[in-house]
Amino acid sequence: MQQRHTDIAVLGAGSAGLSAWHAAKKHTNDVVLIEAGDYGTTCARVGCMPSKLLIAAAEAAQRARSASTFGVNVSAIEVDGKAVMARVKNERDRFVGNVLNSMKRIPESQRLRGHARFVQPHTLQIDDHTQLTANAIVIATGSRPTWPGMLEPAGDRLIVNDDVFEWDTLPESVAVFGPGVIGLELGQALSRLGVRTRMFGVGGAIGPLQSEKVRQTADEVFNREFYLDADAEVKHIEYQGDSVAITFIERDSGRELTETFDYVLAATGRRPNVDQLDIENAELALNERGVPNFNRFTLQCVNADNSESHIFIAGDANQAVPLLHEAIIEGQIAARNAANLENVQVGRRNVPLSVVFTEPQMAMVGENRATLEARYGGCDCIAEGGMSFDDQGRATVMGENHGYMALFAEHGSGQFLGAELLGPRVEHIAHLLAWALEQKLTVSEMLAMPFYHPVLEEGLRTGLRDLNANLKQGPAVSERCMECGPGD
Numbered sequence: 001m002q003q004r005h006t007d008i009a010v011l012g013a014g015s016a017g018l019s020a021w022h023a024a025k026k027h028t029n030d031v032v033l034i035e036a037g038d039y040g041t042t043c044a045r046v047g048c049m050p051s052k053l054l055i056a057a058a059e060a061a062q063r064a065r066s067a068s069t070f071g072v073n074v075s076a077i078e079v080d081g082k083a084v085m086a087r088v089k090n091e092r093d094r095f096v097g098n099v100l101n102s103m104k105r106i107p108e109s110q111r112l113r114g115h116a117r118f119v120q121p122h123t124l125q126i127d128d129h130t131q132l133t134a135n136a137i138v139i140a141t142g143s144r145p146t147w148p149g150m151l152e153p154a155g156d157r158l159i160v161n162d163d164v165f166e167w168d169t170l171p172e173s174v175a176v177f178g179p180g181v182i183g184l185e186l187g188q189a190l191s192r193l194g195v196r197t198r199m200f201g202v203g204g205a206i207g208p209l210q211s212e213k214v215r216q217t218a219d220e221v222f223n224r225e226f227y228l229d230a231d232a233e234v235k236h237i238e239y240q241g242d243s244v245a246i247t248f249i250e251r252d253s254g255r256e257l258t259e260t261f262d263y264v265l266a267a268t269g270r271r272p273n274v275d276q277l278d279i280e281n282a283e284l285a286l287n288e289r290g291v292p293n294f295n296r297f298t299l300q301c302v303n304a305d306n307s308e309s310h311i312f313i314a315g316d317a318n319q320a321v322p323l324l325h326e327a328i329i330e331g332q333i334a335a336r337n338a339a340n341l342e343n344v345q346v347g348r349r350n351v352p353l354s355v356v357f358t359e360p361q362m363a364m365v366g367e368n369r370a371t372l373e374a375r376y377g378g379c380d381c382i383a384e385g386g387m388s389f390d391d392q393g394r395a396t397v398m399g400e401n402h403g404y405m406a407l408f409a410e411h412g413s414g415q416f417l418g419a420e421l422l423g424p425r426v427e428h429i430a431h432l433l434a435w436a437l438e439q440k441l442t443v444s445e446m447l448a449m450p451f452y453h454p455v456l457e458e459g460l461r462t463g464l465r466d467l468n469a470n471l472k473q474g475p476a477v478s479e480r481c482m483e484c485g486p487g488d
């Protein structure tokens with residue numbers, strides 16, 4: 001057994017861990033990065049990148065299918081499942097390869113392979129080959145898919161996102177459980193690629209949406225394309241060897257149906273990888289899910305005796321905001337503080353921003369409505385404005401006129417607070433809104449910005465005008481803006 005000591009040990013060579021290692025290196029030469037699995041990160045291997053590659057193929061199929069809307073007939077659209085998966089895997093491998101290349105910048109002596117566990121607050125056991133003590137530790141162990149026991153009867157036909165990206169070709173059918181972010185992105189893509197898809201949820205939630213108007217619009221729009229029951233009644237799941245039979249109550253008709261599927265895709269959430277760390281030996285205060293209590297601005301964990309720990313937690317492992325850009329910034333903040341235990345500092349965080357790459361896309365900017373209401377002491381302080389994409393000029397030109405945006409601002413100050421968006425390519429509008437929020441702009445100030453014609457952002461202007469009217473800081477929007485051109 002090797003005995004070693006280091007200034008900072010980073011657990012997990014994913015996006016948060018790599019970012020932590022690089023940030024820590026600015027403060028000390030003695031940083032050890034420990035990885036239990038394959039190098040390459042969740043984002044590149046089985047997350048952000050392969051999912052977007054699958055979505056890109058699905059969008060190509062959908063463009064061809066909907067070309068007739070424009071009078072362009074594309075005959076005999078054929079999805080070649082093997083070719084689709086070959087491109088997904090080839091490009092995915094390229095992204096992973098880039099990460100593997102960048103790993104070479106980390107000297108071998110500062111990398112350890114193996115599963116890390118706590119023996120004592122400052123001591124880690126790596127597999128059975130190394131015992132490592134560290135002055136400070138960054139936990140960046142990510143998360144993994146989790147599913148309810150009701151899906152277990154699907155046996156080896158029960159799969160998660162990781163398995164999809166190993167397929168050599170597309171299956172005939174998939175039942176997706178969980179219309180959250182992963183379920184919607186993958187489920188819609190599979191459906192567009194010709195896979196018979198049904199999607200089942202519980203409790204009515206659709207993606208990250210909180211606004212009922214936006215959620216209902218999403219329910220309608222997605223159901224035009226594939227079967228989605230966000231509050232499904234699933235009666236029975238039965239393994240049948242090379243398929244799974246699912247008995248469920250069909251939404252709308254109320255009939256009991258039994259259908260067979262090649263696979264059941266569990267997209268029912270993820271759990272942080274802290275349960276296999278022998279975390280109790282770290283003597284930290286844990287929440288009810290067994291995740292260390294931590295300060296979200298410093299990423300510093302709290303000891304069981306309520307004092308500040310030398311352990312930090314970043315990325316999906318802390319489950320606060322399981323997104324790539326957040327993992328990276330958290331890795332930096334955690335490492336900077338791990339290297340400066342005597343002078344732990346609050347790291348600068350950007351405003352919340354998330355995008356779901358469905359069509360129409362979904363995006364959330366700022367805190368959601370419920371959090372805003374809690375912070376602002378009830379609805380009286382918050383004004384809401386809205387805009388439907390149904391007859392928005394540019395969206396209509398593109399044949400993508402579906403969706404709704406809800407915008408929020410503070411009464412009195414008129415300060416913009418956040419938004420929920422469902423609409424064509426709203427990833428871009430979401431960025432404009434996040435940047436406006438960072439700048440603490442008022443709705444009037446946002447309306448004073450330039451708007452080209454004809455662009456989707458003119459729809460944002462309509463929403464902002466509605467919001468300003470509801471703030472009583474602008475004229476009521478009773479009819480279309482005549483001076484604006486046919487864009488709003």
Ligand SMILES: Cc1cc2nc3c(=O)[nH]c(=O)nc-3n(C[C@H](O)[C@H](O)[C@H](O)COP(=O)(O)OP(=O)(O)OC[C@H]3O[C@@H](n4cnc5c(N)ncnc54)[C@H](O)[C@@H]3O)c2cc1C
Nearest residue numbers: 012014015016036037042047048116142315316322323324
């Ligand atoms: C299908 C899918 C699509 C996604 N799409 C997006 C997207 O479009 N945009 C976006 O912002 N986010 C997206 N995400 C989320 C994003 O991928 C994650 O937020 C991000 O990868 C988290 O990085 P991380 O470093 O915390 O975890 P990871 O990259 O998972 O790294 C954790 C590492 O720790 C290692 N590890 C675990 N336990 C131990 C241990 N005990 N000892 C040593 N090592 C250990 C693991 O092997 C792993 O390599 C997606 C996720 C999924 C699953």
Ligand SMILES: NC(=O)c1ccc[n+]([C@@H]2O[C@H](COP(=O)([O-])OP(=O)(O)OC[C@H]3O[C@@H](n4cnc5c(N)ncnc54)[C@H](O)[C@@H]3O)[C@@H](O)[C@H]2O)c1
Nearest residue numbers: 148178179180181182183200201202268269270322355356
């Ligand atoms: N575009 C992106 O940025 C992107 C893409 C994918 C994933 N991610 C990240 O990964 C995280 C995890 O995604 P996820 O989709 O696994 O989680 P999620 O929390 O978004 O969705 C899980 C869904 O499963 C549903 N569910 C739970 N139990 C169920 C059951 N028994 N039957 C049917 N449905 C059930 C939930 O109601 C929810 O809708 C996201 O929160 C996000 O941060 C981001």
